Amino acid sequence: MNRQRHEHEEELLGPYVLGVLDAEDVRRVEEHVGGCLRCREEVAALREMEAALGEVPAEAFLDGPPVGGDLLLQRTLRRVRGEAAAARRRRWGLAGLAAAASLAAVFWTGARVGGGGEPVAAPPPDPSPAVTAAPSPPPAGTRVASATDPGTGARMTVKVTPAAKWVRVHAAVTGVPPGERCRLVVVSRDGKRSTAGSWVVGGQAQAGGQGGAAGGEAKGAALDGSAWVDPADVREVLVENESGRTFVSVPVPAAV
Amino acid sequence: MAGPLWPRTRRGATDEALIRSVYEEHGHALLAYATRLTGDRATAEDVVQETLIRAWRHAEVLVNGKGSVRGWLLTVARNIITDRYRAKAARPQEVSGAAAAPPVEVDHADSVVDTMTVLGALDQLSPEHRDVLKELYYRQLSVAEAADSLGIPAGTVKSRSHYALKALREVFRQNGGAGKGRRHRSGRPPQQPAGLREVVA
Numbered sequence: 482m483n484r485q486r487h488e489h490e491e492e493l494l495g496p497y498v499l500g501v502l503d504a505e506d507v508r509r510v511e512e513h514v515g516g517c518l519r520c521r522e523e524v525a526a527l528r529e530m531e532a533a534l535g536e537v538p539a540e541a542f543l544d545g546p547p548v549g550g551d552l553l554l555q556r557t558l559r560r561v562r563g564e565a566a567a568a569r570r571r572r573w574g575l576a577g578l579a580a581a582a583s584l585a586a587v588f589w590t591g592a593r594v595g596g597g598g599e600p601v602a603a604p605p606p607d608p609s610p611a612v613t614a615a616p617s618p619p620p621a622g623t624r625v626a627s628a629t630d631p632g633t634g635a636r637m638t639v640k641v642t643p644a645a646k647w648v649r650v651h652a653a654v655t656g657v658p659p660g661e662r663c664r665l666v667v668v669s670r671d672g673k674r675s676t677a678g679s680w681v682v683g684g685q686a687q688a689g690g691q692g693g694a695a696g697g698e699a700k701g702a703a704l705d706g707s708a709w710v711d712p713a714d715v716r717e718v719l720v721e722n723e724s725g726r727t728f729v730s731v732p733v734p735a736a737v
Numbered sequence: 738m739a740g741p742l743w744p745r746t747r748r749g750a751t752d753e754a755l756i757r758s759v760y761e762e763h764g765h766a767l768l769a770y771a772t773r774l775t776g777d778r779a780t781a782e783d784v785v786q787e788t789l790i791r792a793w794r795h796a797e798v799l800v801n802g803k804g805s806v807r808g809w810l811l812t813v814a815r816n817i818i819t820d821r822y823r824a825k826a827a828r829p830q831e832v833s834g835a836a837a838a839p840p841v842e843v844d845h846a847d848s849v850v851d852t853m854t855v856l857g858a859l860d861q862l863s864p865e866h867r868d869v870l871k872e873l874y875y876r877q878l879s880v881a882e883a884a885d886s887l888g889i890p891a892g893t894v895k896s897r898s899h900y901a902l903k904a905l906r907e908v909f910r911q912n913g914g915a916g917k918g919r920r921h922r923s924g925r926p927p928q929q930p931a932g933l934r935e936v937v938a
Contacts, residue, residue, distance in 0.1 A: 491899070492895065492896040492899045492900075493895060493899065494899055495895070495896075495898045495899025495900070495901065495902045495903070496873070496880065496894075496895040496898045496899060498902070499870075499873050499874055499898055499902070501873050501879060501880050501883075501895075501898070502880070502895070503880075506895075526906060527899075527902050527903075527906075529906075530902045530905050530906050530909075531874075531902070533851065533854075533855045533858075533905070533909070534855065534870065534874050534875075534905075536851035536852050536854075536855045537808070537852055537855045537856050537859070537875075538770050538773075538811060538852075539875040539876070540766050540767075540769040540770035540773065540811075541766055541770070541807055541808070541811055541852075541856055541875075542766070542871050542875055542876075543765040543766040543769050544762070544765060544766070545761065545762070545764070545765045546760055546761045546764040546765060547760075547764040547765045547767070547768035547769070547785075548765070550760070550764055550765075550768060550782075550785075552782075553760075553764075553768070553782045553785060553786060554756070554757070554760050554764070556786055557756055557760070557786045557789045557790065558753050558756055558757075560786065560790060561752050561753065561756055561790065561793055562752075562753075564790075565752060627786075629787065629790075634821075634824060636783065655783075
């Protein structure tokens with residue numbers, strides 16, 4: 482075999498296994514490989530490399546931050562702050578929740594089960610000055626926090642808006658099993674618990690709206706509530722069921 | 738390439754800087770990948786947030802090369818999605834209702850390592866070799882389009898892609914030794930930086 486020709490054909494083996502050669506080149510390669518044991522082995526080895534490339538998703542080559550991901554970053558940063566703060570509190574031994582029953586549910590402004598096409602996990606409006614897209618600045622002292630309970634898988638993003646000696650609470654809750662009768666509870670710094678509202682977690686009947694959600698967990702809910710807790714005293718917001726099992730608890734950072 | 742070395746103590750500004758740097762460097766890849774697998778941007782954002790949190794908790798993996806770190810992150814994201822699907826499938830009342838196919842292959846134990854391994858290996862190629870594979874394989878450009886994009890003749894695209902694949906094989910060969918003890922296809926010995934695998938699994 483002509484050595485130069487062999488080398489030329491050999492250089493086509495890579496693009497051949499990558500499937501990018503035109504018909505004429507493919508014919509040439511196959512003709513050559515048919516009579517060249519070394520090239521047949523080379524093709525087999527290169528095919529393994531081609532298969533290896535297949536283990537990597539094409540998205541792996543996208544660089545930089547995601548488009549429109551500011552809220553995602555802010556939520557993540559808040560959660561990190563919240564977890565760091567929670568870790569500090571645990572160290573101080575203040576984690577125990579007072580068992581006092583909630584005293585009142587006030588101004589339940591309508592729990593709506595997030596249905597339709599609305600993404601249930603959408604975070605509440607962002608108070609951070611870093612997010613310029615917010616149409617109007619939220620009231621001073623508004624806090625947003627988010628947490629996922631590793632045990633139950635439930636997740637909540639909550640926004641606490643201060644009023645005069647009480648707070649409005651907006652929460653997006655996902656990952657609680659369908660049918661659970663849940664309370665949204667505001668815990669103050671002295672351990673007092675105030676129910677800000679209650680709802681029943683939607684079942685699968687409505688789950689169709691959550692298009693393609695691979696999480697596939699129970700219906701999420703977007704909730705508005707309120708509680709007579711002094712804004713400065715809010716320590717955490719949690720979701721529990723009627724028997725007192727806590728699904729997720731979100732530490733609320735101190736107002737800045 | 739490699740991320741900076743982060744102190745193990747996680748406090749305040751360091752935490753945020755770490756999250757930010759991972760987000761700035763890998764966020765686009767992660768969100769695009771998660772969005773494709775879940776088919777839902779909101780769910781994907783949740784997955785990415787969870788992935789970033791895990792990276793923060795396992796900051797020690799971030800000292801590895803960029804490709805390996807990205808492979809780790811993509812793998813973590815995929816595992817989160819797979820596990821959520823499993824959690825759903827485990828609830829009987831939902832199995833009957835939603836006959837959704839798993840968004841990703843269910844057995845991720847082996848391919849997990851491979852994503853990191855291959856990305857780590859690609860990282861060790863010359864930029865020319867990496868780029869030609871990126872254009873032809875991942876962007877699925879034709880030879881002519883890749884020639885245009887890379888600014889080299891079509892013939893060079895072809896031969897370069899050949900040598901790129903050979904170089905990749907050489908990287909596997911050097912890094913992996915004989916690849917003993919793992920169920921790997923021949924010629925694809927495992928190679929992943931220390932500490933990555935345990936965390937993913």
